[in-house]
Amino acid sequence: AQTVTQSQPEMSVQEAETVTLSCTYDTSESNYYLFWYKQPPSRQMILVIRQEAYKQQNATENRFSVNFQKAAKSFSLKISDSQLGDTAMYFCALTYNNNDMRFGAGTRLTVKP
Amino acid sequence: GAGVSQSPSNKVTEKGKDVELRCDPISGHTALYWYRQSLGQGLEFLIYFQGNSAPDKSGLPSDRFSAERTGGSVSTLTIQRTQQEDSAVYLCASSLAWGGGETQYFGPGTRLLVL
Numbered sequence: 309a310q311t312v313t314q315s316q317p318e319m320s321v322q323e324a325e326t327v328t329l330s331c332t333y334d335t336s337e338s339n340y341y342l343f344w345y346k347q348p349p350s351r352q353m354i355l356v357i358r359q360e361a362y363k364q365q366n367a368t369e370n371r372f373s374v375n376f377q378k379a380a381k382s383f384s385l386k387i388s389d390s391q392l393g394d395t396a397m398y399f400c401a402l403t404y405n406n407n408d409m410r411f412g413a414g415t416r417l418t419v420k421p
Numbered sequence: 422g423a424g425v426s427q428s429p430s431n432k433v434t435e436k437g438k439d440v441e442l443r444c445d446p447i448s449g450h451t452a453l454y455w456y457r458q459s460l461g462q463g464l465e466f467l468i469y470f471q472g473n474s475a476p477d478k479s480g481l482p483s484d485r486f487s488a489e490r491t492g493g494s495v496s497t498l499t500i501q502r503t504q505q506e507d508s509a510v511y512l513c514a515s516s517l518a519w520g521g522g523e524t525q526y527f528g529p530g531t532r533l534l535v536l
């Protein structure tokens with residue numbers, strides 16, 4: 309069974325500062341995929357970043373980067389230079405073959421002006 | 422191009438009534454997925470389609486739930502004899518292909534409220 313745990317229900321950060329959201333997971337698969345999705349109040353889930361487990365290099369996407377620790381089964385998201393538009397729910401997700409993507413419970417991030 | 426669309430955006434129904442939720446995937450996407458998001462919760466996977474076929478329906482919460490996809494495009498999620506616990510946001514996603522960690526693109530969801 310695959311599980312995803314986000315231990316921070318809520319976080320806040322000052323505009324322009326850096327924040328890190330935590331995610332741990334469990335899977336018996338050796339090759340899998342990890343995602344961070346953002347869900348603003350509009351409800352639409354937006355892909356933030358994607359990581360392939362067989363790639364050791366951490367994925368980056370502009371101000372967003374991950375710290376992927378495969379042995380520790382940890383996949384944290386770092387947001388640099390936080391902007392007001394980053395305020396949203398952030399979900400960590402894990403899938404092996406896409407037919408059963410597992411999501412964490414989410415972290416509500418508030419960026420304060 | 423157009424993203425994933427879902428209709429209706431919001432649906433209020435009475436307990437015991439049937440509802441149909443519609444999903445239009447991104448053109449050319451062969452895989453389609455349905456999720457349920459209860460208030461303040463993460464997403465619960467319901468079912469996926471590869472083309473018009475749904476190989477595994479075990480994620481559907483009960484036999485009151487069914488889903489179909491026609492023409493490799495539009496999908497409908499039907500809930501019969503709705504119950505109050507069915508109240509949630511139902512999200513649809515599509516991906517270009519199935520498997521291998523293909524990125525799923527989500528629609529805006531349908532918020533269902535069962536009174």
